Amino acid sequence: MHGRSRVFLLRRIHLKDSDRPRQLSCQTSPSPLPPDSNLKPLCLQGRLHEALLGMATLGAEVRFHGYDALLTACIDRRAFLEGQLVHAHMIKSQYLPSVYLATRLLIMYVKCDSLNDARHMLEAMPERNVVSWTAMISGYSQKGHCAEALGLFVKMMEAGQLPDEYTLATVLTSCTGPFGPKHGRQIHSLALKTNFDSHMFVGSSLLDMYAKASEIEDARRVFDILPDRDVVSCTAIISGYAQLGLDAEALEVFKLLHKEGMDCNYVTFSCLLNALSGLAALDYGRQVHGLVIRCELPFYVVLQNSLIDMYSKCGSLIYSRKIFDNMLERSVISWNAMLAGYGKHGLGSEVVRLFKSMVQEVRPDGVSFKAVLSGCSHGGLVDEGLDFxxxxxxxxxxxxxxxxxxxxxxxxxxxxxxxxxxxxxxxxxxxxxxxxxxxxxxxxxxxxxxxxxxxxxxxxxxxxxxxxxxxxxxxxxxxxxxxxxxxxxxxxxxxxRTVTKEPGRSWINLDKTMHTFYSSDRSHPQREQIYAKILELYERIKEAGYVPDLSCVLHDVDDEQKESMLLGHSEKLAIAFGLMGSTPCKLIRITKNLRICVDCHNFAKYVSKVYARDISLRDSNRFHLIVRGTCTCRDYW
DNA sequence: ATAGGGTTAG
CATH class of the missing domain: 1.25.40 (Serine Threonine Protein Phosphatase 5, Tetratricopeptide repeat)
Structure with a gap:
């Protein structure tokens, strides 16, 4: 174990030791039971309403332990009305709560989503400790009120209260948005000063803050110096890469950590599947699905949703639907993911059919309608879309x-x-x-x-x-x-206007390896065969009527050069490689980072017809499934 | 007592 973690442990032990003498003295001279002693067992048995009746009967005789038990029960059950009753009872009995009990009241209001009451509590407290401040900051953070959370943090510092590891981990989650990184870095330096920077919770919060600010290198640095890692910190770095679209990096770091024996939970798998969706890596997706099954996790809607999305973005809608049909319960996101899947594959009538069963079970949200509208558009169901x-x-x-x-x-x-x-x-x-x-x-x-x-x-x-x-x-x-x-x-x-754009990139997964091609790319080890194959394809489809669309090339060169540039498009390289490498009759799955160009689309259609091969091409917008020369996009995309 | 990572759509 790392030295600093041991210090934390010692601190806790020390606190416990200081409690001991009091407990011992209680044992040596037993006092009669306090009048409110039956409240705690009632609360522990979940009989909160009986405990509240008891509280009312006891009047001003309720003591610290009675209130503590009542508030704990209210917090556990998020029981707002009951919590208010306890608070009102304290006031009526003129009971002056300690800092501890006042903080418990505050926490009760936070957990019951009543931030205004919680804030009043904090303002009214004659004395506050780090827990009171942190609980309030946490309330704002979790409701997404970042400015309030940060403002309160500053107020706490001004009041002379130093943050602890809980405060730092909490307040860092509010460092999002345009000023997030600025505040985040300041809090990072504060964490360095207080030696909390390598605390596991503070560290995961820090690295997540950097990742959300697109500062992935800083995030990785924080991760790498963490003395201990757990599921959350490992998941946070994977998620950090995935959120920025660095899907290959997310997969790499997962492979590394998995080899080192990291723990995985449903959040880890969700993030990982998200990265695999981006890569369209069906083989890995299947493997991870297998891993999920072997982990024997309980049922998580979020994880199942990620599986639906992964299979549909990897081009395997049948599996998406299998997952969807087998779900014990579904959230609106499950429906939305399935709808979006059908839509991206151009299956407009499936979108409409699924949406009709959806409205029987859940209320569609804004995302559902986006999926339905875009599904109708991709499926060519114009009037249906307008009706929706x-x-x-x-x-x-x-x-x-x-x-x-x-x-x-x-x-x-x-x-x-x-x-x-x-x-x-x-x-x-x-x-x-x-x-x-x-x-x-x-x-x-x-x-x-x-x-x-x-x-x-x-x-x-x-x-x-x-x-x-x-x-x-x-x-x-x-x-x-x-x-x-x-x-x-x-x-x-x-x-x-010296035009720069994101370079076009296409890739194909064969034998669990991702083969990536850029335009006119000559870096692949089999480049000679690939270019030979393209020329072969070109000659044969020209006989079938293919005419290269030279207007797709905007460089100021002669037509011959245009032709060769056109043939070097990354999609064509991937198609040629796919025809060389895969077993005959197998669907060729290609993914492109941008929209497919008109000429490549036409090229793919001819290849599919002449060579009797089905081609699935996922571009940034949708799937093009090309069967026998016809594409599911009906040449509109 | 208070704390960190999270799925669809864009």
């Missing part, structure tokens, strides 16, 4: 947020009702987002609406000139209309 929006607003009386409007704009665009979508954007109570303009631009491309497409693209280029995807789509629109001069103009524009 109507149902949400007029029937359920729910206020749509900006995301719901985004879904409806997407729906209208898909139906080719582009003017209508523009109208909605003008009259909705939010500023249009780039995602909305982007969705509309996509609609203009599919429905060949050049004039609105130009207008929308201009908007987008003003708002986010750094996103080259917008230039590409605008160029697609011009190319489709045969306006080659405008294609050239867009290319010039792009050159002027």
């Amino acid at each position: 929006f109507d149902f949400m607003v007029n029937d359920q009386r729910m206020k749509p947020d900006i995301g719901h409007y985004g879904c409806v704009i997407d729906l209208l665009g898909r139906a080719g009702r582009i003017e209508k979508a523009l109208d909605l954007m003008k009259c909705m109570p939010f500023e249009p987002t780039t995602a909305m303009w982007g969705s509309l631009l996509g609609a203009c491309r599919v429905h060949a609406n050049v004039s609105i497409g130009e207008f929308v693209a201009q908007k987008l280029l003003d708002i986010e000139p750094e996103n080259s995807g917008n230039f590409v789509i605008l160029s697609n629109i011009y190319a489709a209309a045969g306006r080659w001069q405008d294609v050239a103009r867009v290319r010039e524009l792009m050159k002027e």
Whole structure:
């Protein structure tokens, strides 16, 4: 055991020792039982109401131990009304509570979610200790009232009260949001001064604070110097990576800690599954599911929800549904995860069917409607989607947020009702987002609406000139209309505004290894075979009618170079590799970090037809399941 | 007495 932990232990032992003489003296000269001595056994047996009756009968004869037992029972059972009765009884009997009992009252109010009463209690206390302050700070933290929690912490310091490890662990959870890291670092230095920085609870709180502030290296540093680790601190670092989208790192650190024999609980697995969802790592997901089963954990809705989500994001909806059907109880999140799964796979009718059974059991929330609306959009159920929006607003009386409007704009665009979508954007109570303009631009491309497409693209280029995807789509629109001069103009524009974007990346999991490809990537050990395979595919699908869409390349090069750049797209590398490596007839599963490009989508369709192979392609937006040359997205995405 | 990690959607 680390030295500092031993110090904590000694402190506790020391406190216990100081209690001992009093207990001994009680034993040597037994006094008659106090009048309120029957309250405690009643409370311990869960007979709180009988104990309250006893309290009322005793009047002013209730003592410390009676009140303590009553308050403990109220705290355990979150019994607010009963707790208020105890408090009122104290006042009526003119009983002056000690700091301890007053703090117990405060804690009772905190646990019963009555922060105002708790705050009044704290203000009225003539004397406070570190527990009183911490309990109140904890109340604010847990309700998400970060500013109040931090403000009270400062007040505590000003009052001359030093924080202990409980206070620090608590107040750090309120260091979120824009000023979180600033306050968090100050509290970190305070923890260093008071030698609590490597306390396990303070440490996990610290590392989580850094992770939520995107300072993952600082989080890792805190984790690495912790003298002891437990489930929570290990889970916190895994979760930290996963929250920032560093899914591979989350998996790596889990593998490491698992080898070292870390404990896992349902939170650990939830975080880990979350990372595997991001990686679309079905093999690992199955393994972790197996691990979950072998751990024989009790039933946790949260964990089952994570499994549903993992299977659906790894492309295995059948397993998602199996988990969903076998659940002992479901939360609204279980339904939402299942709905979103069907939606991302383009199964609109399944979304509608599931939603209809959902409303029989639980009240859908805002997320449910987002899933249903986007599910209808991806599944091509335009009118159904609009009906659901109507149902949400007029029937359920729910206020749509900006995301719901985004879904409806997407729906209208898909139906080719582009003017209508523009109208909605003008009259909705939010500023249009780039995602909305982007969705509309996509609609203009599919429905060949050049004039609105130009207008929308201009908007987008003003708002986010750094996103080259917008230039590409605008160029697609011009190319489709045969306006080659405008294609050239867009290319010039792009050159002027040195466009940087997140590099496109596709990956495929084969034999429990993740093979990642970037555009024109030559780093794979089998690169020669992969490029040879691409050329082979290219020749054969050209015979079947594939024509490369050169407008997908915006670099100012000649057509021959464009062709070779197009063939180097990461999706194509992954497809070629998938065809080389996997067993015939097996579904080829590919994942991409951005949206799939028009040409790659077309390429995949031809390959699937000519080679009679099914291809599942998950892009940042949805799944494209391509079977015999037809995609579930119906060429709209 | 008071404390740390948490699933859907975006």
